[in-house]
Amino acid sequence: MYTLIATLKAKPGKEAELAKVCAQLAKEVRANEDGCLMYIPHVAKKDPTEIIFFEKYKDDQAFKAHGETAYFQEASRKFKDLLESPPQVKFLIEL
Secondary structure, three states: OEEEEEEEEEOOOOHHHHHHHHHHHHHHHHHHOOOEEEEEEEEEOOEEEEEEEEEEEOOHHHHHHHHHOHHHHHHHHHHHHHEOOOOEEEEEOOO
16 A cells, blocks of 8 residues: 655635645546545645645555646646645555
């Protein structure tokens, strides 16, 4: 298993647009990636500028394939205009 948490911080005033891009990305991932077991974006309850993705892949190959998809690349390009800073990613080891 390959699990990670990615935290994205929207620029002021870009919260709704970022949420829309993240929701669309999640829809594409769930429809097209059999190797992705979980891909869930969340908005932080106390901070609407923060979106947190919980992601789980069956293996490293599935994770790499995710990053190479056209829809992920498109979302990444959009993130450059929407994010205050680069995404913060934590890789996890399941117990």
